[in-house]
Amino acid sequence: MQAGPKKPMSLSNTLGAMGVVIIALSLPAGWYLVYSKNLERSSAAAAAETLEVVDSALHMVEAVARERGPSNAAMGTREAALDRTALDTARERSDRALAHARQAASTLRDPSLRDSTQAALSALQAHLSQTRQRMDDHLGKATALREATLPNQLIQEMFVAADMASQLSRGLAVGTNSVSDHHQSLRTLVTRATIAAALRDYAGRMGSVVSMALIRGTPLTAEEQRMLSRIHGRSEEMRRHLDLNILLSTDAATQQALARVDQRFFKDGLNYVERTQQVAPVSASAFAERYVPMIEPIVDLRNQYMRTARDAAATSLERSQQAQIGWTLLSLAQNLLVLTLLWMVKRRVLKPLSQAAESLRRITSTPAGEEEDNSKSTSADQDEVSRLTELVGSLVEQSQARLQLEARQEKQLLELRTLVGVDPLTGLENRRSVELRAKALLAEGKRHGFEVCALVLDVDHFKLVNDRYGHPVGDEALRTLASVLQLSLRCEDISGRVGGEEFMVLLGYCPLNHALDKAEMLRRRVELRPIHIKGLDEPLFITVSVGVASTNAHGHQWDSLTSAADRALYQAKREGRNRVVADDASNSAAGALSSDSLVSPPN
Ligand SMILES: Nc1nc2c(ncn2[C@@H]2O[C@H](COP(=O)(O)OP(=O)(O)OP(=O)(O)O)[C@@H](O)[C@H]2O)c(=O)[nH]1
Known part of the structure; x- marks a missing residue:
């Protein structure tokens, strides 16, 4: 079987298909956009949450580092004078910080980071417990029985605990980096906060080393000297890093915090540590009292970094939430707009087109009985516009045919009217009709003995009217004259146009x-009677000359009566036009009758 020619799709269907394609393309694009914005939002949310965990870890680092001070003091105090209050308070603070960090770590989204953090926290807790137990055993012994080298070992173990806490916070900071790939500023801030926390730990270690010597009441050992210079070296390294940050930082609060660390720790604090070794020794608690406030600005700096990071994370989260909502709405609005546009085109353009085509189809449809033109395509084969175009074409053809038909009919009507005795120009009777009816009237007048008068009216200088204003204006003048006759005569009077500009009344x-x-x-x-002519400012006026003749003078014969009226008309023309003249014989007959007061007998 051979496939027929492919049918064109209607515009409505094309529009519908376009709508489906546009929506099908824009929906995934919109979905992808919203999805990527959602990813950005959840990445920002995850970064904000991880920051909280890092912050709690940094607090924990500090708490563990601070536990060393009361531990040192306790180990350097004689058994009888031992007051554990400060030590217990410091341990409780460390435990609280650890518990808080553990709780915060449980919220981490990345399971491997969460598990490794929890494991590191457990290890730290175990190490701390063990070290504390050994310390408590040591403190429980009489001063004389105490092992002399154990405090140093225990302080080393506390250093290890601090190292474990620092390592844990660095691991979290690295974890934060992976979450906040899109948040470069967050990454930098967290790194700086970690450095500040590490610096705080090193500063504390310096104090611990010096305190131990002060507690012992002996100068620093060679090992302690090496440890101090190592810590000093690392601290200076961090200082260079932080000084570099001063140059990079544009935040005034951070710059102030950095300047305070520089002044209070790197200048005052390190000088004090140096002096304490060389000049007269002070008590451990007096040293701690002066030294600890000098390292506090490092904690402020760390807090400042974390505050800035939290603010940046919150701003980033807010922006990404707004962007997600904005893009979702935009995507919905775009689809809605496309659908509305298509709907409007269908309703405002295609529907009226179809309705117009249907109306035209009805107008141009082949009348019943006539055969359809099979060469024309059917509506099902066409779209709305081609259908309408074809229908308009056939409407034009039909109108042309109708115009030709009307012209033919008008011509036929003209011929018909002439045949039935109507003058086509004025609508009055023509000469033939006037003559027929006049002869009937004259015959009746003759039989019943009544008088009949004939009036012949002729437009004066009508040739001039034609010559000056044109033939159509002349025609209008003749129609005006005809209307005067129609309005002025009785219905039983006979009137008609019997020549070019000549009229007759009987x-x-x-x-x-x-x-x-x-x-x-x-x-x-x-x-x-004014004749208003289009294009002329002034109306046109005409006059007529009238010739009158009576049957009393000329008998009831058509020819003799009309000849007498014609003669009277020529006389009126000769006498100057625009006047009424009766022929002499008619005047005489009327004169004789009026003197006799008699009615003339029938001829
Ligand atoms: N517009 C128009 N002119 C017509 C018609 N029939 C005759 N005429 C014109 O009427 C004019 C008659 O001119 P004339 O016979 O010279 O008479 P006139 O100019 O009226 O002069 P007088 O009768 O002597 O006053 C001619 O110019 C004819 O062409 C008609 O049906 N329409």
Whole structure:
């Protein structure tokens, strides 16, 4: 079987298909956009949450480092004078910080980071417990029985605990980096906060080393000297890093915090440690009292970094939430707009087009009985516009045919009217009709003995009207004259156009004096009737000359009566036009009759 020619799709269906394609393309694009914005938002949320965990870890690092001070003091105090209050408070603070860090770590989204953090926290807790137990055993012994080298070992173990806590916080900071790939500023801030926390630990270690010597009451050992210079070296390294940050930082609060660390720890604090070794020794608690406030600005700096990081994370989260909402709404609005546009085109363009095509189809449909033109395509094969175009084409064809038909009909009507005795220009009777009816009237007048008068009216200087204003204006003048006749005569009077600009009126049962009055009235009305011509400012006026003849003078014969009226008309023309003249014989007959006061007998 051979496949037929492919049918074009209707515009409505094309529009529908376009809508489906646009929506099908834009939905995944919109979805992808919203999805990627959602990823950014959850990445920002995860970064903000991880920051909290890092912050709690840094607090823990500090708490563990601070536990060393009371531990040192306790180990350097004689058994009898031992007051554990400060030590217990410091341990409780460390435990609280550890518990808080453990709780915060449980919220981490990355399971491997969460598990490794929990494991590191457990290890730290175990190490601390063990070290504390050994310390408590040591403190429980009488001073004389105490092992002399154990405090140093235990302080070393506390250093290990601090190292474990620092390592844990660095691991978390690295974890934060992976979460906040899109948040470069967060990464930098967390790294700096970690450095500050590490610096705080090193500063504390310096104090611990010096305190131990002060507690012992002996100068620093060679090992302690090496340890101090190592710590000093690391601290200076961090200082260089932080000084570099001063140059990079644009935040005034951070710059102030950095300047305070520089002044209080790197200048005052390190000088004090140096002096304490060389000049007269002080008590451990007096040293701690002066030294600890000098390292506090490092904690402030760390807090400042974390504060800035938290603010940046919150701003980033807020922005990404707004962006997600914005893009979701935009994507929805775009789809809605496309659908609305398509719907409007369908409703405002295609529907009226179809309705217009349907109306045209009804107008142009082949009348019943006639055969359909099979060469024309059917509506099902076409779209709305081609259908409408074809229908308009056939409507134009039909109108042209109709116009030709109307012209033919008008011509036929003209011929018909001439045949039935109507003058086509004025609508009055033509010469033939006037003559027929006049002869009937004359015959009746003759039989019943009544007088008939004939009036012949001729437009004066009509040739001039034609020559000056053109033939159409002349025609209009003739129509005006005809309307004056129609409005002025009785229905039983006979009137008609018998020549170019010549009209005739026959009045039955009419004596000559009445006929003359009537003729005068007609002449007057024509003279006064303005003819308004398009394009002319002033109206046109015409006059007529009227010739009148009576059967009383000429008998009831058509030829003799009309000849007499014609003669009277020529006389009126000769006498100057725009006047009514009765022929002499008619006047005489009327004169004789009026003197006799008699009605003329029938001929
Ligand atoms: N517009 C128009 N002119 C017509 C018609 N029939 C005759 N005429 C014109 O009427 C004019 C008659 O001119 P004339 O016979 O010279 O008479 P006139 O100019 O009226 O002069 P007088 O009768 O002597 O006053 C001619 O120019 C004819 O062409 C018609 O149906 N329409």
